[in-house]
Amino acid sequence: MPAGMLPVGTSAMPLHAYLTLAATLFAIGLFGVVTRRNTIGILLGIELMLNAVNINLVAFARFNGDPAGMVFTVFTICITVAEVAVGLALVILIFRIRRTVIADHLDLLRG
C-alpha cells in the first residue's frame, strides 16, 4: 500500500460507522438463519453473519493500527471455506438419504 493514497490520519468515517454496518449485516444474516426452511438457505445466512464479523475484525485492525486483526480475518475466511465445504457435503448426503433439504423434514436423530 503506497502510503499517501489517502490523506493519512484523516478518516471521515469513524469506527462506529463500520461497526454499525457490520451489526446490520449480522442481524440480516441471523434473520435468514431463523426464517429459512431450506438448509442451503440457512448456510447462506451463516455466510452473511461470518462476513459481518470479518468486517468488524478488519475495521478494528485498521483503526487500532494492529495487523493482527487482519491475520485473524485470514483465518476466519479459511475456516469458513472449510465449513461450507463440509456443510454442503452433509446437505448432499442428507438429500441422498431423505430426498429433501427442508430443515423441518430432517428428523434422522429422532428416537
Next chain:
Amino acid sequence: MTLEPLAFWALSALLVGSALAVVLTKNLFHSVLYLALALTGTAGIFLALEAEFLAAVQLLLYAGGVVTIVVFAIVVTERLVGERITQTSRQIVSGVVVAGGVLIGVLTFIARAPLPATRPPLVADVTQAIGQLLFSRFVLPFELLAVLFLAALLGATYFARPDE
C-alpha cells in the same frame, strides 16, 4: 476530503440491499447470486479500510470458491428450473424479533463504547505485515489450519462418497 465517505455509503447501501435480497428472495439460485454481490461489496469495504490483500482473498475464496460450491450443491439437490427451487420462509415474526433484538443490543453497546474516530496513519505495508505475523507470531494457528483443511477435505470426500 477523500472519497471514502462516498464509497462507504454506496457500499453500505449495496451490502444491506443485497443481504436483504439473500434472505428474502424466493428463488434459491438468485439468493446465491445476491450473496456473491454482498461478498464482493465486502471486498470493497476492505479496500476502503486499506486492506488490499484481504480484499483479494475475499474475492478469490468467498466470491469465487464459496459461491461455486453453493451453486454446485443447489444443482445437485434441486432442479434449477421449475418450482422446486422456490423456497419459503416461516416464522417471519420471530425472525424479526430475534434479529431486531440482537441488532438493537449490539447498536446500543456500540453507541456507548468509546471508539476511535480517526485511523492512525499507515506505518508500513499491510500485506507485508500480515505475512510476517502469519509466519512468526501466528505460525502455530497457521499450521493447525493446514490440519483443519486436511480434516475438512477428508470429511467432505467421505460424506459425499458414491454409494457402495
